[in-house]
Amino acid sequence: xxxxxxxxxxxxxxxxxxxxxxxxxxxxxxxxxxxxxxxxxxxxxxxxxxxxxxxxxxxxxxxxxxxxxxxxxxxxxxxxxxxxxxxxxxxxxxxxxxxxxxxxxxxxxxxxxxxxxxxxxxxxxxxxxxxxxxxxxxxx
Amino acid sequence: xxxxxxxxxxxxxxxxxxxxxxxxxxxxxxxxxxxxxxxxxxxxxxxxxxxxxxxxxxxxxxxxxxxxxxxxxxxxxxxxxxxxxxxxxxxxxxxxxxxxxxxxxxxxxxxxxxxxxxxxxxxxxxxxxxxxxxxxxxxxxxxxxxxxxxxxxxxxxxxxxxxxxxxxxxxxxxxxxxxxxxxxxxxxxxxxxxxxxxxxxxxxxxxxxxxxxxxxxxxxxxxxxxxxxxxxxxxxxxxxxxxxxxxxxxxxxxxxxxxxxxxxxxxxxxxxxxxxxxxxxxxxxxxxxxxxxxxxxxxxxxxxxxxxxxxxxxxxxxxxxxxxxxxxxxxxxxxxxxxxxxxxxxxxxxxxxxxxxxxxxxxxxxxxxxxxxxxxxxxxxxxxxxxxxxxxxxxxxxxxxxxxx
Numbered sequence: 426x427x428x429x430x431x432x433x434x435x436x437x438x439x440x441x442x443x444x445x446x447x448x449x450x451x452x453x454x455x456x457x458x459x460x461x462x463x464x465x466x467x468x469x470x471x472x473x474x475x476x477x478x479x480x481x482x483x484x485x486x487x488x489x490x491x492x493x494x495x496x497x498x499x500x501x502x503x504x505x506x507x508x509x510x511x512x513x514x515x516x517x518x519x520x521x522x523x524x525x526x527x528x529x530x531x532x533x534x535x536x537x538x539x540x541x542x543x544x545x546x547x548x549x550x551x552x553x554x555x556x557x558x559x560x561x562x563x564x565x
Numbered sequence: 566x567x568x569x570x571x572x573x574x575x576x577x578x579x580x581x582x583x584x585x586x587x588x589x590x591x592x593x594x595x596x597x598x599x600x601x602x603x604x605x606x607x608x609x610x611x612x613x614x615x616x617x618x619x620x621x622x623x624x625x626x627x628x629x630x631x632x633x634x635x636x637x638x639x640x641x642x643x644x645x646x647x648x649x650x651x652x653x654x655x656x657x658x659x660x661x662x663x664x665x666x667x668x669x670x671x672x673x674x675x676x677x678x679x680x681x682x683x684x685x686x687x688x689x690x691x692x693x694x695x696x697x698x699x700x701x702x703x704x705x706x707x708x709x710x711x712x713x714x715x716x717x718x719x720x721x722x723x724x725x726x727x728x729x730x731x732x733x734x735x736x737x738x739x740x741x742x743x744x745x746x747x748x749x750x751x752x753x754x755x756x757x758x759x760x761x762x763x764x765x766x767x768x769x770x771x772x773x774x775x776x777x778x779x780x781x782x783x784x785x786x787x788x789x790x791x792x793x794x795x796x797x798x799x800x801x802x803x804x805x806x807x808x809x810x811x812x813x814x815x816x817x818x819x820x821x822x823x824x825x826x827x828x829x830x831x832x833x834x835x836x837x838x839x840x841x842x843x844x845x846x847x848x849x850x851x852x853x854x855x856x857x858x859x860x861x862x863x864x865x866x867x868x869x870x871x872x873x874x875x876x877x878x879x880x881x882x883x884x885x886x887x888x889x890x891x892x893x894x895x896x897x898x899x900x901x902x903x904x905x906x907x908x909x910x911x912x913x914x915x916x917x918x919x920x921x922x923x924x925x926x927x928x929x930x931x932x933x934x935x936x937x938x939x940x941x942x943x944x945x946x947x948x949x950x951x952x953x954x955x956x957x958x959x960x961x962x963x964x965x966x967x968x969x970x
Contacts, residue, residue, distance in 0.1 A: 445585055446918060446965075446969070449914070449915055453970065477909075477925060477941065478908060499910040499911050500970060501911045501915075537914075
């Protein structure tokens, strides 16, 4: 499935929830289900510091694709991290650069990406793109 | 007690809003208070009836605006019981008031090797300006610690003050812990050793009556927007003996007496510290907020809020795993807490979706978070218009949230 198709799949999954609380319950479920990072990966190098919550992001290049792992100390943010990982992990650098991550906005969860929220998510989205750019240079 | 809560709430149209289809409960008053119609109407009236630049022009509109502007200075003088109107400087907020004193007092009185004592429970805006002046002057900022219950350690203060201490800066009421600090006692201790005291009153003036002369405070700062007034206006009270001696903070119009390229002489206080055109309409509208507080009575407001605070604290304590930060016997305005291992951001986000506005995070007071070794807290804070029914809605919502998390 393409990045665009997975984004659409997530939007469809959320469309059954009419109530805000149901959307958030699902996010919390996703957050709780996301495998925690090894303690050694939760280092300063992988830390994206927000003023409200913290996010860790690990990237590894294998066979031309970037595999991401991540975590957050806040479970709602962790749920959003899980969704992001589902979309971006295992993609080529080219795919990451060329695709827009719009699904969070479409789900009505844009406030989590507002710069003033500073929960680390916006920085994570930027960081994912930067990994794409950096690894595409290495691949060249 | 004759406290007409329905009437008071009717002054604040925003309280009738629905948020995500839920009744709106505003418990983030310590960040900024909502604005009553009286304030909004005054802003409009000034624009419609009297607008002109103050203090300069010789025309009717400007004269009227000047009269209204200066009337607010006198209202403020009375509100905090300052000796003379010249001791009331209008700034753009508490933060600017702190920066003004740190800069101008520091310029004149702080030298290399000197010490500035700052309490551990300060908002960043009462820490960073002092660090900046300390950096420029090679002086040191010394921490006055607080206990786990959230009370300043006065015995430590006595030991910290020495001949190098030039000023002590602390909050009247903590924005995280809600502690009402014994500022009168602290000023006494400091003055015995001839050290002046700067008090950040941003979380105090809207809850408890302040008498700067009785406190014998050297400086006292607060903001309009936390007292139901407009944004972008603040106050600095300073004793005349300091303000007269301190150099100006910013240069510009209004603050000068005569200007030539060889030499400029400065205006008298308060104008020496009021460079440039001030936020005229907001200052005048601030006057209407002061009028409203005075009309209801700050004592009455304080008593009402205290009841709500006590009620909320007792309800919170029934929740298992709750940890309240700040258990000083004298508290006002705010309750900070966490529940078990839940993250404050998660709780805040879910409460928001239930129409309840709280604050989460470090509240611009990292040292307090470091003291308790937490990434942040949830903070609820009250104003004149909050009710016990709102506390009930909040507690009910919080319980739902905790089931989800």
